[in-house]
Amino acid sequence: MSAPDRGWTPGAGAGPTGAPLVRIVDVAAAAGVSVATVSRTLNGKGRVDPVLAGRVRDAAERLGYRPNAVARNLRRRGTQVWALIITDVNNPFYTAVARGVEDQASRSGYSVLLCNTDEDQSKEDRYLEVAAQERVAGVVLAPRSSDTDVSGLVGSRIPLVVVDRELSHPADFVTAASFEGAVMATEHLLREGWRRPACVTRPADTATTEQRRLGYEDVMRRHGLPPLVRHVPFHVDGWTEIQNTLFSAPEPPDALLTVDSMLALDMVAGLKRLGRRIGTDVGLIGFDDAAWAPVVDPPLSVVAQPAYEMGVAAARLLTKRIQDPTAAAETLTMSTTMIVRESSRRAAPA
Amino acid sequence: MSAPDRGWTPGAGAGPTGAPLVRIVDVAAAAGVSVATVSRTLNGKGRVDPVLAGRVRDAAERLGYRPNAVARNLRRRGTQVWALIITDVNNPFYTAVARGVEDQASRSGYSVLLCNTDEDQSKEDRYLEVAAQERVAGVVLAPRSSDTDVSGLVGSRIPLVVVDRELSHPADFVTAASFEGAVMATEHLLREGWRRPACVTRPADTATTEQRRLGYEDVMRRHGLPPLVRHVPFHVDGWTEIQNTLFSAPEPPDALLTVDSMLALDMVAGLKRLGRRIGTDVGLIGFDDAAWAPVVDPPLSVVAQPAYEMGVAAARLLTKRIQDPTAAAETLTMSTTMIVRESSRRAAPA
DNA sequence: CCTTTGGCTGAAAACGATTACTTGGGAGTA
DNA sequence: TACTCCCAAGTAATCGTTTTCAGCCAAAGG
Numbered sequence: 046m047s048a049p050d051r052g053w054t055p056g057a058g059a060g061p062t063g064a065p066l067v068r069i070v071d072v073a074a075a076a077g078v079s080v081a082t083v084s085r086t087l088n089g090k091g092r093v094d095p096v097l098a099g100r101v102r103d104a105a106e107r108l109g110y111r112p113n114a115v116a117r118n119l120r121r122r123g124t125q126v127w128a129l130i131i132t133d134v135n136n137p138f139y140t141a142v143a144r145g146v147e148d149q150a151s152r153s154g155y156s157v158l159l160c161n162t163d164e165d166q167s168k169e170d171r172y173l174e175v176a177a178q179e180r181v182a183g184v185v186l187a188p189r190s191s192d193t194d195v196s197g198l199v200g201s202r203i204p205l206v207v208v209d210r211e212l213s214h215p216a217d218f219v220t221a222a223s224f225e226g227a228v229m230a231t232e233h234l235l236r237e238g239w240r241r242p243a244c245v246t247r248p249a250d251t252a253t254t255e256q257r258r259l260g261y262e263d264v265m266r267r268h269g270l271p272p273l274v275r276h277v278p279f280h281v282d283g284w285t286e287i288q289n290t291l292f293s294a295p296e297p298p299d300a301l302l303t304v305d306s307m308l309a310l311d312m313v314a315g316l317k318r319l320g321r322r323i324g325t326d327v328g329l330i331g332f333d334d335a336a337w338a339p340v341v342d343p344p345l346s347v348v349a350q351p352a353y354e355m356g357v358a359a360a361r362l363l364t365k366r367i368q369d370p371t372a373a374a375e376t377l378t379m380s381t382t383m384i385v386r387e388s389s390r391r392a393a394p395a
Numbered sequence: 396m397s398a399p400d401r402g403w404t405p406g407a408g409a410g411p412t413g414a415p416l417v418r419i420v421d422v423a424a425a426a427g428v429s430v431a432t433v434s435r436t437l438n439g440k441g442r443v444d445p446v447l448a449g450r451v452r453d454a455a456e457r458l459g460y461r462p463n464a465v466a467r468n469l470r471r472r473g474t475q476v477w478a479l480i481i482t483d484v485n486n487p488f489y490t491a492v493a494r495g496v497e498d499q500a501s502r503s504g505y506s507v508l509l510c511n512t513d514e515d516q517s518k519e520d521r522y523l524e525v526a527a528q529e530r531v532a533g534v535v536l537a538p539r540s541s542d543t544d545v546s547g548l549v550g551s552r553i554p555l556v557v558v559d560r561e562l563s564h565p566a567d568f569v570t571a572a573s574f575e576g577a578v579m580a581t582e583h584l585l586r587e588g589w590r591r592p593a594c595v596t597r598p599a600d601t602a603t604t605e606q607r608r609l610g611y612e613d614v615m616r617r618h619g620l621p622p623l624v625r626h627v628p629f630h631v632d633g634w635t636e637i638q639n640t641l642f643s644a645p646e647p648p649d650a651l652l653t654v655d656s657m658l659a660l661d662m663v664a665g666l667k668r669l670g671r672r673i674g675t676d677v678g679l680i681g682f683d684d685a686a687w688a689p690v691v692d693p694p695l696s697v698v699a700q701p702a703y704e705m706g707v708a709a710a711r712l713l714t715k716r717i718q719d720p721t722a723a724a725e726t727l728t729m730s731t732t733m734i735v736r737e738s739s740r741r742a743a744p745a
Numbered sequence: 746c747c748t749t750t751g752g753c754t755g756a757a758a759a760c761g762a763t764t765a766c767t768t769g770g771g772a773g774t775a
Numbered sequence: 776t777a778c779t780c781c782c783a784a785g786t787a788a789t790c791g792t793t794t795t796c797a798g799c800c801a802a803a804g805g
Contacts, residue, residue: 066551068761079785084763091764092783109550114528115469116761119790124465126525134493134509135686140484147511151518156525159484159509161497168501175476175506178464200459201416313690336485337685340663342692418791429755434793441794442753466791469760 067108075104087112118180127363128176129185130160130169133279137306138333138352139187142208145356146185153364155182164189164279177201183363185356188212190250204366208359211252217362218376219355223253223332226348226381227260227302230330233346233383234300235268237391239328243273243291243298245283245308254304257332261302273298283308284315292319300328300389306335306347313341313388329388344386351379417458425454437462468530477713478526479535480510480519483629487656488683488702489537492558495706496535503714505532514539514629527551533713535706538562540600554716558709561602567712568726569705573603573682576698576731577610577652580680583696583733584650585618587741589678593623593641593648595633595658604654607682611652623648633658634665642669650678650739656685656697663691663738679738694736701729 073080078097085091086101093101104110118124129146131139147157158181162169169189176184177197183204186195191213198205199214206217227244234242244261247254258274265272275290277283283303291298303309309331313323321327324343331338334349358377365372423430428447435441436451443451454460468474479496481489497507510526512519519539526534527547533554536545541563548555549564556567577594584592594611597604608624615622625640627633633653641648653659659681663673671677674693681688684699708727715722 069763070761080762081764081785081787082783085784088763094783097784109546111527111547111550113469113530113761114525115465115474115530116790117763119463119465119469119761119792120763122790126529128508134484134490135487137485140490143484143511144513147513151521156510156521158478159511160506161493161509163494163497171501171506175464177461179476180463180465196459197461200461307686310686310690317690335687336657336660337687337691340660340667340691341687342690419793420791430792431755431757431794432753435754438793444753447754463791466760467793469762470791470793472760 066113067110069110069112072101072104072108072110075108076100122180124180124182125154126156126158126181127183127185128160128172128181129157130162130172130176131187132162132164132169132189134159134161135307136333137335138350139209141352142187142356142359145353145358146360147356149357149360149364153360162189166190166193169193173197177203183367185359185363186212191252192250202370204363204370206359206363206366208355209253215374217359217366217374219359219362219379220253220377221350221355221379222381223256224260224263226332226350226383227257227304228264229381229383230302230346230348230389231261231264233385234302234328234330234389235264235270237328237389239300239391241270241273241296241298242300242302242328243275244302244304245275245277245287245312246304247308248276248278257302257304277308282315283311284318287312288315288319299326301330303329303331306331306333306338309338309345309347310341313345317342324387324390325392328391334384338384339386341388343388346386346389347384348381349384350381355379416463417460419460419462421458422451422454422460425458426450472530474530474532475505476531477505477507477533477535478510478522478531479507480512480522480526481537482512482514482519482539484509484511485657486683487685488700489559491702492537492706492709495703495708496710497706499707499710499714503710512539516540516543519543523547527553533717535709535713536562541602542600552720554713554720556709556713556716558705559603565724567709567716567724569709569712569729570603570727571700571705571729572731573606574610574613576682576700576733577607577654578614579731579733580652580696580698580739581611581614583735584652584678584680584739585614585620587678587739589650589741591620591623591646591648592650592652592678593625594652594654595625595627595637595662596654597658598626598628607652607654627658632665633661634668637662638665638669649676651680653679653681656681656683656688659688659695659697660691663695667692674737674740675742678741684734688734689736691738693738696736696739697734699732699734705729 069080069083073083082093082097083101085093086098127150129143133139143159150157160172166189174197184198185206185208187209191211195214208219244258246258249255262272275287277286301312303312312329316323316327323329330346332348334347338345338347419430419433423433432443432447433451435443436448477500479493483489493509500507510522516539524547534548535556535558537559541561545564558569594608596608599605612622625637627636651662653662662679666673666677673679680696682698684697688695688697
């Protein structure tokens, strides 16, 4: 039998538009074989006569056949695609994670689709739903908050690895030692002689930045100093808030610990506008070693996270999880390192 | 009729693993209606008795039914998903474009999946193939080079909008006035009194950066000056190359025009290491107004592109293209603006 | 009281691949 | 020669939806 007549013959000078796509039956007809043989040839499964295989490959080539992955995924009940859901493509930490995930994924034969939630709960919900309904092979998620609802993924039995921020739902989890990093940073500031370091952090439902705040407060308490903390929303110039509160108070801070690199950038710009010299009048240390950290004025001290390696680790866990969905959930905490540049050193006033 | 027996009853205390997913037939059986009625209810198409609709929604909720989008896409012959293929997630220009595309897409009811090709031809090929086979509703592509092969998309009749870099294949195209931007920047450098500005650009098959080089050379020629050009590969520290060539020559340049923000960063770091004072010994101006540009030492002059707006425009064109695949291809060139800070001003030596 | 109309409902046919199962022919053995 | 056995190729079931189409029932009109 040949393909059902669609009033159109493949390759016979089809019009500029509206010509139907070529399907496997068209290839089969053109090669004079059955669809099964075409499928087996193109997928390299089962034995097929070299002569027929040649005819099939010729026909496929000639007609410009492009298998419909949607149909294939339906039949195979699975894809070779992961979704990586992050909260901010502008944050170099997450893009570094993304590259790690991507590199490791392609070694295992998966493609990675990146979804940017922009710290917006409704966008995150939407992407989680898309991932669940499109039945991706797995998801790497940096959740907006620990209450992010992953029931869609769970309901669709989609393997999940959480990265950076903890989730209340149990799952494989890759993170960095945020608390310890903040402890290092705060102790460093005090050692340098700063007297009133403050912590500029993100909303309290962001797990990782809370760890950093807690690390800061822990050190302050041990030194008998009153903690100074401000929570700054995403998507605003953090400096405005800080200037109106901390720097308008009778006793302003003399140093700042920021929990991510965008906040650090806001502080550098703001302090400059206010005429405060960083490293002399005010100490500053941030999280994440962005590419620009060494060249700002003055070079920025940071607590660095192994972002790329975290991505690789997350991808490895996801591969394992796909192979064995029943294994117990693992948590991987990678260590942070402090990179001291000039912004946190206490220089003598000129 | 009820669902074919799979040896498992939905909601009847299924085991921890391996329990099949809930399908539409399961919902239909539980609600005592046909699958057609379930589909109509859940999609809000056609009239359905409120009582039955209630039973359906109850059953769907109770069983945790999650429609299989793969099957739906197959039947509907289409998705609500776009692919956005960019060459570098670490480049703030592209992430700004991505946010523009994303915002506009979601206004039109599409979800955007981001693919990062890392300036790697094989990765780009892979993602184009995935997009073509997965039959996404449309693609926004920032091509690696003008020879990027989009025949897969064309063959699968997938609407395409090209952004930033031109493609030899005809398609809707959104770009910025690179040539004019480079002309502005070069004339500005000469006006400030720099005598030997050089151009640090990317490989010659990158359309946009070539435009910038040409703009630079055009000005140099008009001023009767010999052009100084170096092409720097992606993924390397651009400075090494520049130091070993331009700055090892008998007559080194006294100013640099870089064609993207990562190159500018490399130059700032490198010139510092070499002990050259930017704005005094050497002038510097880059492309793209990255968030860090105002806070490096000294603040970086740039030619800014309206990246976010370019993304929005690309998304608009794609929506139009999807509605009318036959319309003539459009090209949109958005203007660039020069932001002069200190790095390009010629300060008197201290 | 019968017929027409209109609106819901359900049965079944797509969608386009993969793959289990069937079939037929050739080779090998008794 | 006849009977197995094996292997490649083809037939048809399947994946889980959406959507066409036919049928049924109730209401309305003649």
